[in-house]
Amino acid sequence: MDLTDCFIFFLLLTSLYFALTRKTPPKKHPPGSMGFPLIGQTLSFLHAMRTNSIEQWLLQRTSKYGPVSKLSLFGTPTVFVHRQSANKFIFTCDGNVLGNHQPPSFKRICGERNMTALIGDDHKRVRGALVLFLKPEMLKQYVGKMDEEVRNHVEMHWHGNQKVMVMPLMKTLTFNIMSSLIFGIGKGETRNNLIELLQHMMNGLMSLPINLPFTRFNRSLKASAQLRAFIKNLISERKAALEQRVADTRKDLIACLLGIGKTEPSIRMSDEEIVDNVIGVMIAGYDTSSVLITFLVRLLGMDRSVYDKIVQGKRMIQVRNMFDYRKMGEL
Numbered sequence: 001m002d003l004t005d006c007f008i009f010f011l012l013l014t015s016l017y018f019a020l021t022r023k024t025p026p027k028k029h030p031p032g033s034m035g036f037p038l039i040g041q042t043l044s045f046l047h048a049m050r051t052n053s054i055e056q057w058l059l060q061r062t063s064k065y066g067p068v069s070k071l072s073l074f075g076t077p078t079v080f081v082h083r084q085s086a087n088k089f090i091f092t093c094d095g096n097v098l099g100n101h102q103p104p105s106f107k108r109i110c111g112e113r114n115m116t117a118l119i120g121d122d123h124k125r126v127r128g129a130l131v132l133f134l135k136p137e138m139l140k141q142y143v144g145k146m147d148e149e150v151r152n153h154v155e156m157h158w159h160g161n162q163k164v165m166v167m168p169l170m171k172t173l174t175f176n177i178m179s180s181l182i183f184g185i186g187k188g189e190t191r192n193n194l195i196e197l198l199q200h201m202m203n204g205l206m207s208l209p210i211n212l213p214f215t216r217f218n219r220s221l222k223a224s225a226q227l228r229a230f231i232k233n234l235i236s237e238r239k240a241a242l243e244q245r246v247a248d249t250r251k252d253l254i255a256c257l258l259g260i261g262k263t264e265p266s267i268r269m270s271d272e273e274i275v276d277n278v279i280g281v282m283i284a285g286y287d288t289s290s291v292l293i294t295f296l297v298r299l300l301g302m303d304r305s306v307y308d309k310i311v312q313g314k315r316m317i318q319v320r321n322m323f324d325y326r327k328m329g330e331l
Contacts, residue, residue: 029070030065030066030068030069030070030079031065031066031068031069031070032061032065032069032070032071032080033070033071034070034071034072034077035071035072038072038075038208038209038210039072039208040071040072040073040075041071041072041073042072042073042074042075042208043208044057045057045073046206046207049206058080058082061080062082067081067082067083067086068080068081068082068086073103074103074105074106074208074209075103075104075105075208075209076103076104076105099119100116100117100118100119100123102114102116102117103209104209105204105205105209105217106205108209108221108224109201109204109205109220109221109224110201110205110224110276110279110280110283111228111272111275111276111277111279111280112276113126113270113272113273113276113277114276114277114279114280115127115130115277115280116280125266125267125269126267126269126273126277128264128267129257129260129264129267129268129269130257130277130281132256132260132264132267133253133256133257138250138256141250142180142181145177145180145181146177146180146181149173149176149177149180150173150177152187153169153172153173153176157169157172166294166297166298167290167291167294170289170290170291170293170294170297171286171287171290172195173290173293174285174286174289174290174293175191175194175195175198175286176191178281178282178285178286179191179194180252181252181253182252182253182254182278182281182282183234183252183253183254184251184252184254184255194227194230196223197223197224197226197227198223198227198282198283198286200216200219200220200222200223201220201223201224201227201279201283202220202283202286202287203216203219203220204216204217204218204219204220204221204223204224205220205283207220224279227279228275228279231254231274231275231278231279232271232275234254235254235258235271235274235275238251238254238255238258239258241255242255242258242259253278253281254274254278257269257274257277258274
């Protein structure tokens with residue numbers, strides 16, 4: 001037997017071994033393809049997102065595989081479900097049936113202790129702490145800050161301009177408000193550095209999780225590390241200020257979470273959890289809020305009846321306030 005025959009015989013034995021030892025996949029797996037390892041359907045999904053054709057992408061998948069199918073996104077096995085019954089199942093079942101799970105790439109950027117990556121009691125505890133910051137009596141403390149940010153933004157970017165790009169400006173406004181409420185940071189170089197880091201992180205979330213130099217994912221991990229270092233330093237400063245009683249727990253989100261740890265021990269958060277969830281709040285609010293405000297501005301610009309109703313409502317509020325002030329003066 002020559003060398004060629006030995007090699008062919010070896011390949012046959014290897015193929016037979018893998019065929020005999022390969023585990024039979026469960027019969028309950030939904031239809032669909034996992035695609036190439038690591039890549040899966042990520043590239044086609046991202047292309048659909050960037051070309052604003054995601055709805056057609058989902059409909060094509062539904063017509064090919066049905067309302068339930070398997071795929072791979074961002075290096076993670078994924079199940080795609082469609083229709084009202086699937087939505088009802090997801091939003092009504094408890095954590096014992098369907099648990100929250102984020103791709104490993106998301107956890108590397110946003111942290112292991114992010115609320116969206118936690119389950120059970122840890123999720124309830126962290127969620128409880130964050131909800132306290134969003135209570136109406138707390139939000140009233142920040143109306144003045146938000147109003148000041150909006151007025152400065154309109155004066156700087158809108159007044160005197162015949163044409164503006166709404167979406168980029170709404171992202172700027174949203175980030176400025178978040179910087180004020182989360183970090184207590186005013187406009188300046190620090191804000192400019194932070195928004196650049198946040199944008200790199202956002203780009204990395206929607207990319208292939210390949211950590212090689214010059215890739216989006218690599219830049220996102222570096223930006224995440226820098227932002228974490230910044231937040232940790234800020235936590236140390238807030239702790240020192242609170243201990244010396246020269247800062248208020250209502251100053252910003254970080255101070256609020258540190259204060260909750262003393263007043264509500266049952267929902268106390270560690271420094272690592274504060275860092276991860278501050279990043280989570282920034283990522284969750286940055287795109288969603290700016291997109292919502294952009295569509296609101298678009299509606300006001302295209303539908304005159306809606307615009308007139310908003311103006312009328314504002315005038316009624318002003319008249320009511322004037323009446324209340326006069327009544328207080330009489331008292």
